[in-house]
Amino acid sequence: MTLNPADDTFAARLRQTLPEAVFRPAEPRYLEEPRGRWSGQCGLLALPRNVDEVAALVRAAAEVRVPVLPYGGGTGLVGGQIMSDGPAPLIVSLERVAAIRGVYPTENVLIAEAGAILAEVQAAAAEAGRLFPLSLAAEGTARIGGNLSTNAGGTGVLRYGNARDLCLGLEAVLPDGRIWHGLSRLRKDNTGYDLRDLLIGAEGTLGIITAATLKLFSRPAGEGTALFVVPDPQAAIDLLSLARDRLGEGVSAFELIAGQGLRFLADELPDIRQPFATPPDWCVLIELGLSRGLDPEEALAGLFEAALERDLTSGGLIAQSEGQRAAFWAVREQIPAANRRIGAVSSHDISVPISRIPEFIAEGDRIVAGLGDFRVNCFGHLGDGNLHYNVFPAPGRSKADHVNQRDAVKYAVHDLVHSMGGSVSAEHGIGRLKVEDLERYGDPVKLDAMRAIKAALDPLGIMNPGAVLRA
Amino acid sequence: MTLNPADDTFAARLRQTLPEAVFRPAEPRYLEEPRGRWSGQCGLLALPRNVDEVAALVRAAAEVRVPVLPYGGGTGLVGGQIMSDGPAPLIVSLERVAAIRGVYPTENVLIAEAGAILAEVQAAAAEAGRLFPLSLAAEGTARIGGNLSTNAGGTGVLRYGNARDLCLGLEAVLPDGRIWHGLSRLRKDNTGYDLRDLLIGAEGTLGIITAATLKLFSRPAGEGTALFVVPDPQAAIDLLSLARDRLGEGVSAFELIAGQGLRFLADELPDIRQPFATPPDWCVLIELGLSRGLDPEEALAGLFEAALERDLTSGGLIAQSEGQRAAFWAVREQIPAANRRIGAVSSHDISVPISRIPEFIAEGDRIVAGLGDFRVNCFGHLGDGNLHYNVFPAPGRSKADHVNQRDAVKYAVHDLVHSMGGSVSAEHGIGRLKVEDLERYGDPVKLDAMRAIKAALDPLGIMNPGAVLRA
Incomplete structure (x- = not known):
């Protein structure tokens, strides 16, 4: 069975039932x-401007087997939003289906349409005195439908979970063009299979999410941010355990930063203020969000003393103002921008069981060093066991010099991750970039189950073909 | 296509490949x-004694189309573990596949086999200085595989989520007898469809869970428990908002108790110490679990004062000892036992959006009163919007007097729940008891998707046939 392109005949057919305003040349x-x-x-x-128009588009595509490419903010890093070969698709952008449909502060619930930009969802929650904790670098552009379709992660996962954990219900158009009305505001609902979590993370291959019920949280009464220098990754992990023993869920973020990352930042983005006179080999950014009666700065000072006693830190900086907090975060958040300017030979969004991180970093560095003269910048969401382990050329060389080594580096890192029970896509998803990795490392029984589910829900194979599973 | 009974021929066939010790007469x-x-x-x-034996059993059943009934602790309340008609099934009890495979305190992870009793999982976590927060009345008998298969709820959901939210990975035998090795210890893993959440809550109709990776948490440094008298359910909801604004995730449980429940308890279980001289119409049990630096009794006293100022409470009791904490919990936890002694005409495990609870209770009482001379005991997990809304005969009469009214009461309550965007099975699942309710109230598009998934993963229809979906 082959798919047909979204050609002029198809366009003419659609224009018979949908208004001209729905269509636009693709910029x-x-x-x-x-x-x-x-x-x-x-x-x-x-x-489309509403879920009914989304449904009409999918129905029409199903009738003549035209591929449908759902499009959110376009910020995905694995090519899930891009079809570069095969019959030209119908791109369905959700950008106009973007309303905040309702905010229910008593219930800690917000209903947003798929096209709402993540930062707008955060703002709507804040306006109601609540917190929507999904937070990531692309939040000013990424749209919540895409965040859910890719089960986005980010810096808030440690305390609040992935996008999946922040969703109570969905409205979605399934591959046959029918609308599933599942915008539940319920915390508990055990009536049948979990279709919600099946669509979340399916990257648009099982349907198009058009709206979602999202969980909100109380805003912490006080927040504090610190940078602690740690002797090594093991100490960072022990420091996290210590922080949680003392402060429980009050630990909101725990990010590892390598000296290499600080040096890249100094070289490429000298306007970003460096926190330390000399970049330490390793440091962690810790954020606390505490309830009434606890002072975040005091709590960080207490944690620092306890860590010092246990040799888990040799120095640290506790932000004394909102400006300093923002400056510490800027260091963490601009590292990817510095990385892009240098240009990675190969980037890896990996996770391993948290207790195995020190072993992974040591062994990874050894393996990469064996492959050539590279620099590694390893940073990220340590508390989730999720690191961005990115390999760069030596000073004076560029990634173009190493194009033919990219696969060797990638497979060496991914083989190591896999051997340690880890994931070769912790938060970015599979898209089209990692289809082969999934086939190589995925559990074959799970892969067969995925193919069976895909065939059952999308028998014509029109939904984002080639993403996640080979078309 | 019809199923065949697990008859002597089938038994003889199984005995050729599996040791005699695997089989036992069914008590x-x-x-x-x-x-x-x-x-x-x-x-x-x-x-069976291990996952390979579970797989061998399922493979053999698939070969000759014998129905397979997975069996955990047998505590389910909707008949998911009971086949009373159709071809006699192969019952696969997981009670011997019950080891704690590993505890990883640094990772806040524990791996348990499906047959481990919930209380044993809690104890293993406690031994490692951690908390496994799933908690429910049947925890001394229920097994973790069943808890996951039914996505169990209980009193810890408010803070820690349902069983689904406490699971990182699964090992399971799929309906073709193959083993899915998905015991991930990862917090982030975006490699393909969420098979884990599809099996969780599927009540054994898509496979048999044989082991699970579970999330652990830091134990709160201090805990406190109180009973606050509230004027009405709306005040209870406002009190919950107030408590969360002050204490965030520190609010561990928030349970509504009706005067009717206290009176039932006084009548049926007079040994349980009554907390109030005269049962108030409504009270709530509040539990706090706080981190270092906060005193739970002080926090409860502060909350009480703030609530008093806002007319959200008229009196309360703050437990002064572990014994008193246990006594307050005994009141809440023995209410179902008192209910059983009286005998309900119809019991309802429902949820509605939290802000609509007062309206649901008022309207429900009005509707039930219109159906006859009944008493309502409405209690439960208010913070989750989940109430057990149970209807009892008038004093001096028994449920036997109302057998022919059971359906009328049930449908009246469920129609109301459904009209308010609620669920007719908040935490107990569908089993066989609520198959018709699911067909009546479920979204038809979701139901079709469920049927397609069932047919794709269990094309022979052998896994727990008749549960969740009509066989």
């Missing part, structure tokens, strides 16, 4: 992705 | 369920 941004590895193609771009 | 307990509404049948009882 280049719909055909690009952040890493610039692919450029996409587009038969027809549709910007 | 009555395998054929009973707590509410005594059904008695089950059994062609053959198997007690």
Whole structure:
């Protein structure tokens, strides 16, 4: 069975039932992705204004077997939003289905349409005196439907979970064009299979999420941020245990930063203020969000003393103002920008069981050193066991000098991750970039179950074909 | 396509490949369920000792299309563990696949086999200085595989989530007898569809969970428990908001108790010490679990004062000892036992959006009063929007007097719940008791998707046939 392109005949057919305003020529941004590895193609771009128009588009595509490419903010890092070959797809952008449908502070619930930008969802929650804790670098552009379709992670996972954990219900258009009305505001509902979590993380291959019920949280009464220098990754892990023993869920973020990352930042983005006169080999950014009666600065000072006693830190900085807190975060958040300027030979979004992180870093460095003269910048969400382990050329060389080594580096790192019970895609998903990795490392029984589910829900194979599973 | 009974021929066939020790005559307990509404049948009882034996049993059943009934602790309240008609099943009890495979305190992770009793899992976590927060009345008998298969709720959901939220990975035997090795210890892993959450809550209809990776938590440094008298359910909800604004995740439980429940307890279980001289119409049990630096009794006293100022309470008791804490919990936890002695005309495990609870209770009482001379005991997990809304005969009458009204009461309550965007099975699941309710109230698009998934993963229809979906 083959798919057909979204050609002029198909466009003419759609225009008979949907208003002209739904269609627009595809600007280049719909055909690009952040890493610039692919450029996409587009038969027809549709910007539906509501779920019924989304459903009409999918129904029409199903009738003549045209591939449908759901499009959110376009910030995905694994090519899930880009089809560079095969029949030209119908791109369905959710950007106009973007309302906040309702906020229910008493219930700690917010209902947002898929096209709402993540930062707007955060702002709507804040306006109601609540917190929507999903937070990631692309939050000013990424849309909540895409965040859910990719089960986005970010810096809030340690305390609040992944996007999956922040969703109570969905409205979605399934591959046959029917609408599932599942926008539950319930915390408990055990009536049948968990279709919600099946669509979350399916990267648009099982349907199009059009709206979601999201969980909100109380805002912490006080927040504090610190940078602690740690002797090594093991000490960082022990420091996290110590912090949680003392402060429980009050630990909101725990990010590892390597000296290499600070040096890249100093070289590439000298305007970002460096926290330490000399970059330490390792430091961690700790954020606390505490309830009434606890002072975050005092709690951080107490934690520092306890850590010092146990040789888990040799120095630290506790932010004394909101400005300093923002400055500490800027260090963490600008590291990816510095990385991009240098240009990685190979980037890896990996996770391993937390207790095995020191072993992974040591062994990874040894393996990478054996492959050539590289620099490693390893940083990220230590508390989740999720590191961005990125390999860069030596000073004076560029990634172009190492194109033919990219796969060797990637497989060496991924083989190590896999051997340690880890994941080769911790938070970015599979998209099209990692289809082969999934086939290589995935459990074969799970893969067969995934294929069976895909065939059952999308028998025509029109939904984002080629993403996650080979088309 | 019809199923075949697990008859002598089948038993003989199994005995060729599996040791005799795996089989045992089925004692009555395998054929009973707590509410005594059904008695089950059994062609053959198997007690496999490891996942390979579970797989061999399922493979053999698939070969000759014999129904497989997975069996945990037998505490389910909706008949998911009982087949009373159709071909006699192969009952696969997981009670011998019950080891704690590993505890990883640094990772806040524990791996338990499906047959481990919930209380044993809690104890293993406690021994490692950690908390496994799933907690429910049947925890001394229920097994973790069943807890996950039914996505169990209980009193810890408010802070820690349902069973689903406490699981990182699974090992399971799928309906074709193959083993999915998914015991991930990872907090982040975005490699493909969420098979874990599909099996969780599927009540054994998509496979048999044989082991699970579970999330552990830091133990709170201090705990406190109180009973606050509230004027009405709305005040209880406002009190919960107030408590969370002050204490965030420190609020560990928030349970509504009706005067009717206290009176039932006084009548039926007079040994349970009554907390109030005169039962108030409504009270709430609040539990706090706080981190270092906060005193739970002080926090409860502060909350009480703030609530008093806002007319959200008229009196309260703050436990002054562990003994008093246990006594307050005994009141809450013995209410179901008192209910059983009286005998409900109809019991309802429902949830509605939290802000609509006062309206639900008022309207429910009005509707039930219109149906006859009944007493309502409404209690439960208010913070989750989950109430056990149970209808009892008037004093001097018994449930036997109202058998022919049971359906009318049930549908009246469920129609109301459904009209308010609620669920007719908040935490107990569908089993066989609520298959018709699911068909009546479930979203038809979701139901079709469920049927397609069932057919894709269990094309022979052998896994717990008749549960969740009509066979």
